[in-house]
Amino acid sequence: MIGIFDSGVGGLTVARAIMQQIPGYDIVYFGDTAHTPYGTKSRDTVIGYTLNNIKFLLNRGAELIVIACNTASSIATAQVLKQFSAPIFEVITPAVELAVQTSKNLNFGIIGTRATVTSGIYEKQIIEHQPRARVYSVACPLLVPLVEEGWLDRAETAMIVKKYLRPLKTRQIDTLILGCTHYPLLKKVIQRKIGKRVHLIDSSISVANRVNAFLAANTGIDRRLGRNGYLRLFVSDVTDQFKKIAEMTLKTKITFECVRT
Amino acid sequence: MIGIFDSGVGGLTVARAIMQQIPGYDIVYFGDTAHTPYGTKSRDTVIGYTLNNIKFLLNRGAELIVIACNTASSIATAQVLKQFSAPIFEVITPAVELAVQTSKNLNFGIIGTRATVTSGIYEKQIIEHQPRARVYSVACPLLVPLVEEGWLDRAETAMIVKKYLRPLKTRQIDTLILGCTHYPLLKKVIQRKIGKRVHLIDSSISVANRVNAFLAANTGIDRRLGRNGYLRLFVSDVTDQFKKIAEMTLKTKITFECVRT
Numbered sequence: 001m002i003g004i005f006d007s008g009v010g011g012l013t014v015a016r017a018i019m020q021q022i023p024g025y026d027i028v029y030f031g032d033t034a035h036t037p038y039g040t041k042s043r044d045t046v047i048g049y050t051l052n053n054i055k056f057l058l059n060r061g062a063e064l065i066v067i068a069c070n071t072a073s074s075i076a077t078a079q080v081l082k083q084f085s086a087p088i089f090e091v092i093t094p095a096v097e098l099a100v101q102t103s104k105n106l107n108f109g110i111i112g113t114r115a116t117v118t119s120g121i122y123e124k125q126i127i128e129h130q131p132r133a134r135v136y137s138v139a140c141p142l143l144v145p146l147v148e149e150g151w152l153d154r155a156e157t158a159m160i161v162k163k164y165l166r167p168l169k170t171r172q173i174d175t176l177i178l179g180c181t182h183y184p185l186l187k188k189v190i191q192r193k194i195g196k197r198v199h200l201i202d203s204s205i206s207v208a209n210r211v212n213a214f215l216a217a218n219t220g221i222d223r224r225l226g227r228n229g230y231l232r233l234f235v236s237d238v239t240d241q242f243k244k245i246a247e248m249t250l251k252t253k254i255t256f257e258c259v260r261t
Numbered sequence: 262m263i264g265i266f267d268s269g270v271g272g273l274t275v276a277r278a279i280m281q282q283i284p285g286y287d288i289v290y291f292g293d294t295a296h297t298p299y300g301t302k303s304r305d306t307v308i309g310y311t312l313n314n315i316k317f318l319l320n321r322g323a324e325l326i327v328i329a330c331n332t333a334s335s336i337a338t339a340q341v342l343k344q345f346s347a348p349i350f351e352v353i354t355p356a357v358e359l360a361v362q363t364s365k366n367l368n369f370g371i372i373g374t375r376a377t378v379t380s381g382i383y384e385k386q387i388i389e390h391q392p393r394a395r396v397y398s399v400a401c402p403l404l405v406p407l408v409e410e411g412w413l414d415r416a417e418t419a420m421i422v423k424k425y426l427r428p429l430k431t432r433q434i435d436t437l438i439l440g441c442t443h444y445p446l447l448k449k450v451i452q453r454k455i456g457k458r459v460h461l462i463d464s465s466i467s468v469a470n471r472v473n474a475f476l477a478a479n480t481g482i483d484r485r486l487g488r489n490g491y492l493r494l495f496v497s498d499v500t501d502q503f504k505k506i507a508e509m510t511l512k513t514k515i516t517f518e519c520v521r522t
Contacts, residue, residue: 034306035296040409045295045498114502145406148301156421163417237306241375241402 001026001226002211003062005053008036009242010147010182011068012249014091015231017208018066022215026226028060031246032261034236037144038071039113039180046115050076052261054084060234063224064214066207067091070112070179074119087214087221094206095177096125102199103175106130109168109198110137111190112179113144122179136171140164140180147182148245152189161186162193169194177201185249236261262287262487263472264323266314269297270503271408271443272329273510275352276492278469279327283476287487289321292507293522295497298405299332300374300441307376311337313522315345321495324485325475327468328352331373331440335380348475348482355467356438357386363460364436367391370429370459371398372451373440374405383440397432401425401441408443409506413450422447423454430455438462446510497522 002025004015009031018027030053032038038046050072054065065088067073067080073090080088099108110122117139126133142160151157168176176198178184184202191200215222235242238258246254263286265276270292279288291314293299299307311333315326326349328334328341334351341349360369371383378400387394403421412418429437437459439445445463452461476483496503499519507515 034302036301040297040500040502041295042498042500114500141410142403142406142412145403149402151403156417156424159420160417237303239301239303239375241301 001028001061002064002066003028003030003057003060004066004068005030005032005057006069006181007038007071008033008148009246009249010144010180012246013181013184013204014066014068014207016250017204018211019231021208022212024227024229026228026230028057028062028232029234030056031233031235031242033238033242034261037113038069039115039144040141041115043075046072047076047079050080051083054080054088056259056261058084058086062086063221064211065089066211068181068204068207070181070203071115074116074121089207089211089214091181091203091207092121092125094210095179095201095203096122096129098206099175099177099201100126100129102201105172105174106133107171107173108133108135109171109173109176110135110179111140111164111176111183112137114139114141116179122177136168136173138164138167143186144180144182147185148241150245150248152185157186158189158193161189165190165193173198175199175201178203233257234259262289262322263325263327264289264291264318264321265327265329266291266293266318267330267442268299268310268332269294269409270507270510271405271441273507274442274445274465275327275329275468277511278465279472280492282469283473285488285490287489287491289318289323289493290495291317292494292496292503294499294503295522298374299330300376300405301402302376304336307333308337308340311341312344315341315349317520317522319345319347323347324482325472326350327472329442329465329468331442331464332376335377335382350468350472350475352442352464352468353382353386355471356440356462356464357383357390359467360436360438360462361387361390363462366433366435367394368432368434369394369396370432370434370437371396371440372401372425372437372444373398375400375402377440383438395432397429397434399425399428404447405441405443408446409502411506411509413446418447419450419454422450426451426454434459436460436462439464494518495520
């Protein structure tokens with residue numbers, strides 16, 4: 001199975017992108033809703049949660065892991081690669097590579113959680129590809145709770161998005177990385193506020209592309225993955241609200257299985 | 262020592278109220294910042310966290326416990342009273358009693374987290390005192406993240422507060438319970454939006470009164486409590502942002518001790 005995890009239900013945008021690009025693969029998803037959000041927490045805490053989540057997915061039969069959380073990807077990838085031998089994908093690198101191919105003027109914007117922005121991972125990777133790049137990052141900590149409330153089309157959300165994007169508007173960026181798996185749900189308002197000439201890089205789509213290319217090149221692993229179009233959703237806590245957002249993201253009725261981790 | 266805990270740093274409004282009303286008592290505070298927020302999580306998860314927090318405080322020498330979190334108070338009090346013999350105070354009952362004494366027209370408003378509002382505890386307790394009362398409750402899930410961002414005086418916060426309070430404005434309430442320990446930090450904007458004729462009940466102040474009265478009546482316990490004006494702050498996760506809000510609440514420089522629970 002393809003194992004996917006996130007701090008909560010935001011990472012279902014990645015599951016959705018994978019199901020659209022390589023339909024039919026069996027997926028086991030874990031949302032760590034008992035500890036959500038990660039983006040406001042410290043490095044050590046996020047690393048600890050991430051290691052637990054990967055162990056859980058491997059125990060459930062995952063052969064390949066996707067870290068569908070920018071905060072965990074930013075902070076814990078190095079540790080994770082040391083500790084596990086299964087193929088593990090994170091959302092940062094594919095987004096950076098796509099952004100670098102997309103930008104003409106090498107002015108990049110990054111939006112993400114406070115933990116992701118503080119990690120500096122996007123700047124570092126972009127500069128490795130393009131030493132002349134200029135990278136402007138803004139932490140947008142209120143966007144996760146706004147998405148989790150389902151306030152996607154509200155005037156208040158548009159106002160807050162506008163406020164967060166203001167420092168990027170003056171920087172002539174032509175490419176903006178949505179550095180949090182919740183943000184694809186706000187794509188419309190972000191595009192409206194940043195202006196239609198700026199390319200948005202959706203990390204859920206770029207990581208799904210990456211998994212797709214990997215499986216095409218690694219048929220041994222590909223053959224081990226089930227293809228019954230099966231999606232099993234585990235969470236560490238269930239509430240009606242988590243269910244509502246999950247159904248909004250996947251556009252279908254879902255059932256969660258709750259596990260104490 | 263007086264032991265106080267909250268899901269995060271919002272409960273420091275209760276520590277502040279206790280330090281103002283009965284100055285000098287030694288306090289040990291635990292903020293469960295690794296699991297914050299509680300207000301969006303399920304009943305079982307909140308009960309589990311609450312029992313752990315109380316055990317931690319008792320192990321650190323607390324002789325009396327204050328649950329400085331409306332969500333935990335709403336959901337876990339019955340379990341907690343079964344399990345521990347130390348005197349334990351929660352924030353609901355004192356606020357309800359003060360509200361019932363305050364209201365003239367018996368139209369009450371309650372604002373709180375989704376978990377607190379769903380529990381129905383305020384309605385139940387108010388109706389026990391005043392069977393003719395009408396109680397209108399609104400869940401305000403975005404107020405906790407707004408406070409945690411320090412957005413106390415922002416236009417966006419005022420707009421969101423206004424939207425949440427709108428259903429209460431039409432109900433002629435004369436008393437509004439701030440059913441979350443974060444909300445005292447938004448008192449000004451809440452008062453402005455609900456109108457100056459509505460009495461706000463601040464549960465941090467009413468629980469501090471209650472502890473004060475208890476200690477006056479129970480001199481045996483009172484004598485066992487240290488009085489060196491000592492405040493020790495434990496958290497399960499440390500970030501700059503948690504520190505910033507804590508310092509904003511206590512209006513002094515603070516040091517956190519981080520413990521993994």
